[in-house]
Amino acid sequence: MRVTVIDYKAGNLTSVLKTLRHLGAEPVVTDGDLVLVDSAERIVLPGVGHFAATDRLDATGLTSAIRAAIARGVPFLGICVGMQWLYAGSSEAPEQPGLGHFAESCARFSESNEKVPHVGWNSLEILPNSRLLAGVEPGEYVYFTHSFKAPVTADTAAVTYYIEPFAAAVERGNVMGVQFHPEKSSATGLKILGNFLKLEGTE
Amino acid sequence: MITKRIIACLDVHDGRVVKGVQFVDLIDAGDPATQAARHAREGADEIVLLDITATHEERQTLLDTVRRTARELFVPFCVGGGIRSADDAAQVFEAGADKVSVNSAALADPTLIDAIGRSFGAQAVVVAIDARRDPEAADPVRDAQVFVQGGRKLAGRRVVEWAREAEQRGAGEILLTSMNCDGTRTGFDCELTAAVSESVNIPVIASGGAGTVEHFADVFGRGKADAALAASIFHFGVSSARSLKEELARAGVSVRLSC
Numbered sequence: 001m002r003v004t005v006i007d008y009k010a011g012n013l014t015s016v017l018k019t020l021r022h023l024g025a026e027p028v029v030t031d032g033d034l035v036l037v038d039s040a041e042r043i044v045l046p047g048v049g050h051f052a053a054t055d056r057l058d059a060t061g062l063t064s065a066i067r068a069a070i071a072r073g074v075p076f077l078g079i080c081v082g083m084q085w086l087y088a089g090s091s092e093a094p095e096q097p098g099l100g101h102f103a104e105s106c107a108r109f110s111e112s113n114e115k116v117p118h119v120g121w122n123s124l125e126i127l128p129n130s131r132l133l134a135g136v137e138p139g140e141y142v143y144f145t146h147s148f149k150a151p152v153t154a155d156t157a158a159v160t161y162y163i164e165p166f167a168a169a170v171e172r173g174n175v176m177g178v179q180f181h182p183e184k185s186s187a188t189g190l191k192i193l194g195n196f197l198k199l200e201g202t203e
Numbered sequence: 204m205i206t207k208r209i210i211a212c213l214d215v216h217d218g219r220v221v222k223g224v225q226f227v228d229l230i231d232a233g234d235p236a237t238q239a240a241r242h243a244r245e246g247a248d249e250i251v252l253l254d255i256t257a258t259h260e261e262r263q264t265l266l267d268t269v270r271r272t273a274r275e276l277f278v279p280f281c282v283g284g285g286i287r288s289a290d291d292a293a294q295v296f297e298a299g300a301d302k303v304s305v306n307s308a309a310l311a312d313p314t315l316i317d318a319i320g321r322s323f324g325a326q327a328v329v330v331a332i333d334a335r336r337d338p339e340a341a342d343p344v345r346d347a348q349v350f351v352q353g354g355r356k357l358a359g360r361r362v363v364e365w366a367r368e369a370e371q372r373g374a375g376e377i378l379l380t381s382m383n384c385d386g387t388r389t390g391f392d393c394e395l396t397a398a399v400s401e402s403v404n405i406p407v408i409a410s411g412g413a414g415t416v417e418h419f420a421d422v423f424g425r426g427k428a429d430a431a432l433a434a435s436i437f438h439f440g441v442s443s444a445r446s447l448k449e450e451l452a453r454a455g456v457s458v459r460l461s462c
């Protein structure tokens with residue numbers, strides 16, 4: 001099945017594409033071709049790097065196209081910065097708005113004795129009724145690398161603890177995000193991406 | 204809870220995993236792709252592939268090896284050896300690496316760290332430091348020196364200061380190898396690892412000297428390491444990442460066991 005992968009030139013897509021192919025999907029990459037979003041069956045927004053890089057989504061018209069696709073019920077998955085972009089914004093780049101699908105904003109981890117960035121394998125506390133995390137057992141480990149995070153709210157699908165509890169996954173209807181890297185999270189990550197590829201649109 | 208990472212390291216020469224003592228008497232230890240997949244299956248949290256020859260002519264061999272190794276690997280994958288420019292790094296990322304490790308080239312031109320970090324994010328840049336204590340120095344730990352060329356030549360920098368600069372320039376992690384301990388199997392340099400780890404706010408990967416489970420527990424505790432590299436103890440099935448992590452868990456170290 002076809003997956004439209006959004007490239008906003010903020011890093012390396014190879015791992016995500018490779019993993020999608022491994023799971024039997026056919027990724028097509030767009031860095032501005034809106035037809036690939038308008039006709040998308042499902043969309044993945046990967047993300048490494050800085051929140052400010054998402055300004056490219058606005059400049060290319062991808063933001064509006066993605067907003068329309070989400071409204072049509074197309075399943076959408078944001079990864080890392082791609083998840084944070086679903087929120088109103090991030091203190092990493094206060095002048096750059098996010099999609100605002102979730103009303104809250106992302107912020108840096110609080111000052112503490114722990115290191116920031118949060119790098120490594122940490123466990124998930126799964127909240128009920130997530131389609132994305134179906135079959136993932138509480139306490140399974142996934143790989144994180146980030147300094148900013150989304151707050152725990154009613155839309156949070158999984159919570160992870162580092163310095164403070166934060167949203168490791170968010171899900172409302174067809175719109176989902178993961179703060180961790182499922183493409184780097186071994187069998188657990190493959191299960192989660194596999195769940196996403198099996199979702200029906202909510203049209 | 205965040206776990207301590209066990210990282211399997213594959214030294215690669217001419218497309219094959221090799222094992223030797225301080226890079227001499229190399230023994231063939233198998234195919235990199237097969238070995239990496241086996242380590243991941245057996246619970247390694249991450250794979251590091253170090254091209255120990257990395258001459259210009261062998262670039263293509265390395266990229267082919269990286270591509271083959273990355274294909275079926277779904278844990279973080281770091282590649283080092285011979286990365287001298289942001290373009291070199293770009294090729295390695297394109298071949299499927301998630302991170303690159305830079306060492307001598309970053310000492311020769313520290314802006315290499317900034318350049319790779321800008322293009323690919325700090326999480327993608329690991330600065331490898333080969334460190335040797337100076338027993339004559341007033342403070343052998345604080346005055347530990349950085350070496351280049353496989354430990355043969357002084358770089359003229361102190362380890363802790365170079366680690367700090369690397370962080371400021373945008374390194375995402377420090378891979379600290381103790382030249383004193385490397386190959387000895389007598390344990391990591393916990394004092395030096397702790398000194399570096401306490402000086403930076405990014406993860407420090409300890410390397411050099413692993414011989415027993417206690418050595419790992421020690422470097423995660425006293426050494427304040429966030430991760431530890433294991434090379435020789437994993438080869439030839441001597442000890443798997445899983446058995447190492449099971450023993451560490453029994454010793455009270457937080458590790459990822461399900462995988």
